[in-house]
Amino acid sequence: MAFVNMKTKEVQAKIVFYGPGRGGKTTNLEYVYSKFRERIKTDMVSIKTHGDRTLFFDFLPFDIGKIMGYDVKIQLYTVPGQVKYNATRKLVLKGVDGMVFVADSQRDKREKNHESLKNLQENLAAYKKSIFKIPLVLQYNKRDLKETPLMPIEMMEKDLNKQLKAPSFPASAITGENVVPTLKKIISLTMASLQNVMK
Amino acid sequence: MGSDDSYEFTDYSLDQEQLEYIEEVLDDDLIQAGVHSVLLIDMAGNIIAQKDNGHCDHDVYSLAALASANFAAVDTMAKIVGEEEFSLLFHKGENENIHFSKVHSEFLLITIFGKDVTLGLLRLKVNEVVEKIRGLWE
Ligand SMILES: Nc1nc2c(ncn2[C@@H]2O[C@H](COP(=O)(O)OP(=O)(O)O)[C@@H](O)[C@H]2O)c(=O)[nH]1
Ligand SMILES: [Mg+2]
Numbered sequence: 001m002a003f004v005n006m007k008t009k010e011v012q013a014k015i016v017f018y019g020p021g022r023g024g025k026t027t028n029l030e031y032v033y034s035k036f037r038e039r040i041k042t043d044m045v046s047i048k049t050h051g052d053r054t055l056f057f058d059f060l061p062f063d064i065g066k067i068m069g070y071d072v073k074i075q076l077y078t079v080p081g082q083v084k085y086n087a088t089r090k091l092v093l094k095g096v097d098g099m100v101f102v103a104d105s106q107r108d109k110r111e112k113n114h115e116s117l118k119n120l121q122e123n124l125a126a127y128k129k130s131i132f133k134i135p136l137v138l139q140y141n142k143r144d145l146k147e148t149p150l151m152p153i154e155m156m157e158k159d160l161n162k163q164l165k166a167p168s169f170p171a172s173a174i175t176g177e178n179v180v181p182t183l184k185k186i187i188s189l190t191m192a193s194l195q196n197v198m199k
Numbered sequence: 200m201g202s203d204d205s206y207e208f209t210d211y212s213l214d215q216e217q218l219e220y221i222e223e224v225l226d227d228d229l230i231q232a233g234v235h236s237v238l239l240i241d242m243a244g245n246i247i248a249q250k251d252n253g254h255c256d257h258d259v260y261s262l263a264a265l266a267s268a269n270f271a272a273v274d275t276m277a278k279i280v281g282e283e284e285f286s287l288l289f290h291k292g293e294n295e296n297i298h299f300s301k302v303h304s305e306f307l308l309i310t311i312f313g314k315d316v317t318l319g320l321l322r323l324k325v326n327e328v329v330e331k332i333r334g335l336w337e
Contacts, residue, residue: 001241001243001245002245003241003243003245003246003247005218006215007215007218007219012245012246014243014244014245042258042260042261043258043261045261045264045265056268056272057264057268059261059264059265061260061261061264073260075244075245075260075264077264087275088272091268091271091272091275092268094242094243094267094271095241095242095243095244095245096243
């Protein structure tokens with residue numbers, strides 16, 4: 001539910017990073033925050049547990065400048081990935097305009113990725129939104145890991161993206177590889193979906 | 200969808216005149232009464248309208264994100280214990296206080312005020328403002 005203000009020529013859109021716990025959602029936002037420090041005038045807001053796990057969400061307002069004459073403000077959110085936090089996870093999805101699904105490439109996370117994607121589909125459905133229609137980008141994260149066995153990209157594509165056919169990126173939120181391209185892609189898909197109101 | 204001088208959401212829309220009316224009401228009824236800062240936000244955390252007394256430098260986007268999430272969390276807690284909603288949402292600080300009021304299913308009014316405004320007066324003023332904004336859909 002993006003907010004397009006024709007009076008102030010401002011657009012606010014909400015993009016949510018979703019995915020299994022410990023997959024790298026928060027790390028994605030931290031990378032974006034460090035990379036665009038000069039453009040982001042406020043602090044990143046994180047509601048987390050003592051153990052540094054996301055409890056409610058992370059929030060990062062990101063001013064991307066002018067698009068089609070509008071000042072575009074993207075609100076980046078992450079959800080808590082842990083299964084037990086579904087109530088709060090669902091609240092963060094309220095009014096979402098675009099989604100990044102951050103999958104964990106480690107072989108032993110295969111089932112967790114599946115579960116989380118299914119959970120996303122269910123939670124979107126609760127807001128009468130379809131995972132097939134909402135702007136969506138998949139990110140296969142942690143490609144930098146050398147110690148643990150990773151799933152081949154083809155396997156992850158087949159597992160997660162066979163029906164969705166969303167744009168996807170192998171990435172490393174730690175090194176920053178493909179973090180910005182992931183973000184650019186979801187922003188452009190989200191903006192494209194808002195074109196009919198931004199005239 | 201609407202005309203060129205309106206702004207829209209997926210669920211409803213307000214035109215420019217209505218937006219200006221809302222800003223006027225926030226200013227006249229709340230800021231003039233001594234409220235430091237007031238935000239009208241939607242439940243997704245977007246800012247619809249904002250006014251302050253010129254002496255506030257709050258990070259309003261973070262405030263809106265947190266306020267909508269906080270409101271949603273409290274609302275869910277109410278449902279869990281079998282309440283339709285908790286009507287008073289208010290946080291008291293040493294110098295600043297924050298008050299939340301639901302306008303309708305999609306809008307939330309957040310007021311930040313200091314010692315110079317009593318909670319009683321604030322609630323009275325907020326109720327008036329909420330009625331006026333609701334009137335836009337009647
Ligand atoms: N090696 C590696 N570690 C990562 C990567 N992304 C995240 N991590 C680590 O994985 C853990 C969980 O990351 P976090 O961002 O908190 O996951 P979240 O639960 O999805 O928010 C942290 O220890 C991160 O440092 C990555 O791309 N590569
Ligand atoms: Mg996290």
